[in-house]
Amino acid sequence: MAKPPDDDSPVSGVSRRTFLKTAGVGAAATSLIGAAPGAAGPTVLGPDAVPLALKINGAPRTVTVEPRVTLLRALRNHLDLTGAKEICDRGSCGGCTVLLDGKPIASCLMLAADAVGHDITTVEGIGTPEKMSPVQAAFVEADALQCGFCTPGFVVASTALLRQNPSPTLEQVKDGLAGNICRCGTYSRVFEAVLKAAKATPVAGRKA
């Protein structure tokens, strides 16, 4: 089922949509992450699919998408990195959390085009089933998942939390995970897992 490593095939036959709308959205999002538009105004992409050079889990990946495509959908629908989930699609559940230059973000709220030039880490980049990270191993051991659909988001958010604060208190864990929703009701097991992972890992090993 996995797509070939040469990534994406361009989407063809796509209609032209409102030029101004697309450019406007792109400009707004670009300025949000601080890449100030130059005197010549914003770079205009699209509306047809354009190739984007992304850096994901340490490797360069090229994806050809319409500029309106979110980072989440680029990861999921064009690169077969489906760990990040589309749950609310509006930044209120944390299910699509990825790291952008080490900081957790909602990938459903960022355009893929705006992720160019940044380091993106997805849950797949944090560990593998054969070689889980301490956070991931602690989640399994503490049964910090039920259906598991929210779990990748929690794992990424927890990883970011422990990098920032290697020895959090329970209250700090609750704060750090406040943007993630679990519907099966696994929060207390998640807290247990994060605190366990914090204990299990020497502080030096948790930088990076």
Place this chain on the structure above:
Amino acid sequence: MSQDASPKPPEPTVTYVVKAGHASAPQTMEVHAAQGDIKPWDLDSKLRVVKGRQPRLDGPLKVTGRAKYTFDISMPGMLWGKMVRATVPAAEIVKIDTSKAEKLPGVKAVWTTEARAVRFAGQDVAAVAAISPEVAEDAARLVEVTYDERPYVTDLQKAMEEGAPTVYNPDQIPDSPKAPVKGNVVGPIVPRRGGQRGDIAKGLAEADVTVESTYYVPVHTHSPLETHGVIAKWEGDQLTIWSSTQSISTVREGMAEYLGIDRKNVTVITEHMGGGFGSKLGASAEGSNFSGVACKLAKQAGAPVKLMLDRHEEHLCTGNAPAALMTVRLGAKNDGTLTAIHHRSFGTAGIAGGAGTGGPSGNLYANTPNCLVEEHDVFTNAGPAAPLRAPGHSQGAFALESAVDELAEKLGLDPLELRRKNESSPVRRIQYDVGAKAIGWERRQKKAGEATGTRKRGLGMANGNWYVFARGSGVGAEVKIHRDGSVEVFQGSQDIGTGFRTAMAMVVAEELGLQTRDVTPHVGDSRWPEGVGSGGSNTTNSVAPAVRLAAHDARAKLFAVAAPLLGAKAEDLDAAGGKIFVAATPAKSIGFRQAAAKMPNEVISAVAERKKQYETYRQDLAGTQFAEVEVDTETGNVRVIKVVSVNDCGIPINTLTTESQIIGAMIQGVSWALFENRILDRNVGTMVNPNLEAYKVLSSKDMFEAVPIITEIANAGNNTSAAGIGEPPIVPTLAAIANAVYNATGARVRSLPLTPDRVLAALAAARRA
């Protein structure tokens, strides 16, 4: 559903004597199992794997993002489907114009409904399939629908008024039981199970004290994080459906019937599934035929179609728990002995029936001589309800168990003592002691609201009940032992997050004397032996007995291989720790793998079918909960400090994941009690909060100390003694929290959720009184 009601001559049985009940008060009991069934695990069984704390086997795939849910699957040439939904609550469809959508480049197929009547905003109207989700969304927006709008009603109480717009003409009312119909109201309906005994008027007349109050619970949506959806793929006349479902067999049967094709040509796969809570038991959803539409779009386009609903749609058309307006009357003697329970409910399941909430009132306190439960369905122009985690029971228990608390107050009795006095279950009597100790019930304020200061703490409790649902036949399992010693189990039910797959591996490991990780479970594929729909907390207890039988049979076949190697008879052998040995002289042993290597064929395969359900120690599953809350009397904010849930699920197969389910039910229950409320705009008939921020669910910051306690009980009527756990622990939570708020403040909140406005209003009312 619970027992096979068989009018035919009795099947031959085999009698087993089991050590039943709770370890603190065991009792010997005879059970009559179907011939060929094996002796059930009981209190005397020395289990090596089962009852352990086994992390789930699919955990590593899920924590690393490798588990492929339906939403995650893609395939070459796949198209993306998108539904168009009614934007008005009541109308006749005049015209659906798809011409602009069809002309949009990238659109490959279009579907429109044949139905003309719109009864809720969110109903299926049309659908498209296109080369990307973005193009599909564009195309859906280009579909133009002309409505002839009609009067509508979305509010429960307004729908009950004389002259309210009617959702159905009298001859159109869907599958309601035979009951009087007046406008939108159907009823009273007296439920079959425990609905009526004695004479309610007599019981109330005999009472020294009576209480009567009316309670309200709003609509909750299931809100599973993986939305409903499928991928449909045709290869000739063969149809494969990947579905986010709680019942692959229902999807197979429903789609075969809808499409007019043979079931044998339909395969349904659910490898991993992102939550359902009762909303995913159908072939599609209660308020949408998206599976059927996806199959038709795929056929039309000649390409696989993925059709996943978005969050907005998920709230509108995939089911919800009915709102309920409930009046409970209780009568009791001065010593607390209940003489009467009368529960009258008006519930709305939107355009569907089945909004009854009286279950707990008819079945808790079963010693009460006079009981009457009267349920009414009220139709509204809103999405149809679907079973939601112990359907009707959390609402009903909120009313009944709040009323019991009010009765205790009026009698001047401790609510725990009042409940003890009227308890009919020996299991719950044990649970009272365990739970009271765990919460520190002696800390409870004797006089509600007596604490000084503005942040007041209080303790409350409530009971819940559920039933032993188990399918007694038509459930199979296959166990394979390969010559290299590797072991697989195949079973057609789906793991909806309960840990079912891991539990099945544990049962096989127990029988074969292996460790759980030595067994590879395969679940969620309609090509495996027949499974069950995961509803009614019935999956593990329906399936585990068949799995155990298949493993037992495979073990017997392997023992026949090992016996001559050990110079013993097969029936004298046992298996444990990866070895097969002579039970009387364990030193005479051979490794499991070494024995497998001597198999005459490449594979030992054992297929078994579940035997009928038989006598249980208790037909109902007891549960009780204790809660501690803190109420800020200035802001009305309620913070839950701690909840203790004490539950019976027979013998838990996997204690770790069983506890997780209990914790999960407590959390979802607190979320309902404090936050959740589907709001429809009565002026336009659409949902105001169809997302996950305005439809607020409990998050990390609201989290409390959740203490799950399992009171292990044998026997549950099958060879594993397993019963269900997914639903029972959510039944008491709403009332336990509301009763704790009362104990903290002296203010009774009878309408949920316990948001600051309602709490402040109740505090003001309490001050006036």
